[in-house]
Amino acid sequence: MKILGIELKQPTFNELTASAVMAAGLWLACVALLNASHQPLDRAEAGGALLMIFWGCVGARLGIRIDRGARHLALNLLVGGALLGIYHAIVTVVS
Numbered sequence: 001m002k003i004l005g006i007e008l009k010q011p012t013f014n015e016l017t018a019s020a021v022m023a024a025g026l027w028l029a030c031v032a033l034l035n036a037s038h039q040p041l042d043r044a045e046a047g048g049a050l051l052m053i054f055w056g057c058v059g060a061r062l063g064i065r066i067d068r069g070a071r072h073l074a075l076n077l078l079v080g081g082a083l084l085g086i087y088h089a090i091v092t093v094v095s
Contacts, residue, residue, distance in 0.1 A: 003075060004071045004074060004075050005071055006063065006064060006071055006072060006075055007063060008062050008063050008064070009061075009062060009063045011058070011061040011062060015061045016058065016061065018061075019054070019057035019058045019060075019061050020054065020057070022057050023050070023053045023054040023056075023057040023058075024050075026053050026057070027046075027049060027050045027053050027054075030049060030053070031046060031049075044091045044095075047087065047091070048084060048087055048088075051083055051084065051087055052080055052083070052084065055079065055080055055083055056076075056080075059076055059079065064076050064079075
């Protein structure tokens with residue numbers, strides 16, 4: 001499958017699991033760093049951070065690497081923006 005001329009690969013279950021574990025670890029490190037610097041996140045911000053970190057980990061497994069040029073960066077920003085927009089709409093409706 002190609003999006004914006006970028007050939008996407010289908011990650012295996014093990015790759016997705018590794019991405020999820022990596023995202024959880026990076027999110028915990030991010031939250032711990034912000035708490036240590038006395039700038040804690042509220043629930044909505046923490047959820048958005050987790051979503052974007054998870055997308056970054058999974059996107060790399062899909063073959064979307066921001067170090068490979070403008071098309072990769074544009075696709076990463078488009079998907080990330082769409083995910084955050086949907087997340088924000090859901091948080092707004094629920095709260």
